[in-house]
Amino acid sequence: MERLRTPDERFVNLPDFAFIPRYVDVTDPTGGEPLRMAYLDEGPRDARETVLLLHGEPTWSFLYRKVIPPLVTAGHRVIAPDLIGFGRSDKPAHRSDVTYARLVDWTSQALFDHLNLTNITFFGQDWGSLVGLRLVAEQPDRFARIAIGNGGLPTGEEKISEAFLAWQHFSQTVEQMPIGAICAGGCANRPSDDVIAAYDAPFPDESYKEAARILPTLVPTSVEDPAHDAQVAAWKVLTAWTKPFLTCYSDKDPVTAGADKKFLREVPGTQGVAHTTITDGGHFLQEDQGEQLGAVLATFIATN
Numbered sequence: 001m002e003r004l005r006t007p008d009e010r011f012v013n014l015p016d017f018a019f020i021p022r023y024v025d026v027t028d029p030t031g032g033e034p035l036r037m038a039y040l041d042e043g044p045r046d047a048r049e050t051v052l053l054l055h056g057e058p059t060w061s062f063l064y065r066k067v068i069p070p071l072v073t074a075g076h077r078v079i080a081p082d083l084i085g086f087g088r089s090d091k092p093a094h095r096s097d098v099t100y101a102r103l104v105d106w107t108s109q110a111l112f113d114h115l116n117l118t119n120i121t122f123f124g125q126d127w128g129s130l131v132g133l134r135l136v137a138e139q140p141d142r143f144a145r146i147a148i149g150n151g152g153l154p155t156g157e158e159k160i161s162e163a164f165l166a167w168q169h170f171s172q173t174v175e176q177m178p179i180g181a182i183c184a185g186g187c188a189n190r191p192s193d194d195v196i197a198a199y200d201a202p203f204p205d206e207s208y209k210e211a212a213r214i215l216p217t218l219v220p221t222s223v224e225d226p227a228h229d230a231q232v233a234a235w236k237v238l239t240a241w242t243k244p245f246l247t248c249y250s251d252k253d254p255v256t257a258g259a260d261k262k263f264l265r266e267v268p269g270t271q272g273v274a275h276t277t278i279t280d281g282g283h284f285l286q287e288d289q290g291e292q293l294g295a296v297l298a299t300f301i302a303t304n
Helices: 068-073 100-114 127-138 162-173 179-185 193-200 206-218 228-238 260-266 285-303
Strands: 021-026 035-042 050-054 077-081 120-126 143-151 245-247
Touching: 021 100, 035 068, 035 100, 050 127, 068 077, 068 285, 077 100, 100 127, 120 127, 120 285, 127 143, 127 228, 143 285, 162 206, 179 193, 228 260, 245 260
Parallel strands: 050 077, 050 120, 120 143, 143 245
Antiparallel strands: 021 035, 035 077
């Protein structure tokens, strides 16, 4: 597999992002050299609780820079990977090399085969939910709690909005994909120019954006989707999930508004949990209200 690696100098002097990157190698399913996958590892390594934060499309672990400190202050270890194709992780040079199944497998290798994480509290948003909930379904014993904000686990049987279909079309046809502008557009409050530039940092030019390009088309939108059966199998695990499950969606995200209802209806672990709404948050609630989200997750762990 041909891949690209963003030069380190692209990540110098990012605002409020002094975290040290760490790396593991994950396999190339086409038989080539391993791909490098980046992650943040903050807080005590021997902490009783490990919090896993998974980003979505087209962001990277920079998105969690405000969420991590409250969790570390609470005494937890925090892991925030960059999915393959994003952030400091290697980027496949051809979009056909990126599939939903491969994203799940690469992330599983990093978190379970290399880091051997257990007693995990998982938070996912956007594609972080799609990847992370599949990991939960594959190895549920490694997870103690689940929290979802502005995300879901579609099977392809759901009604697809015109807005999402337009986003899919845009992602495949726009000549230059404006990553930073897309991230800013998903916020309730426009980030500063240096923050927008930080979302652009992993992508020196269009050749680095093949994963970002393809992901919108990999969201299951029909029962014929290659991921359909795996999604249905994952839901079977979730419908038997009795450990704590928190929904903490934001109040200003038209993309995922109402997606929490299926979790609240189908997942037994949602019962008895103090679900909350993140106020004044857009689709990227971590950017808009990262400190608020971090505090909500810390309280979720402490009370469950």
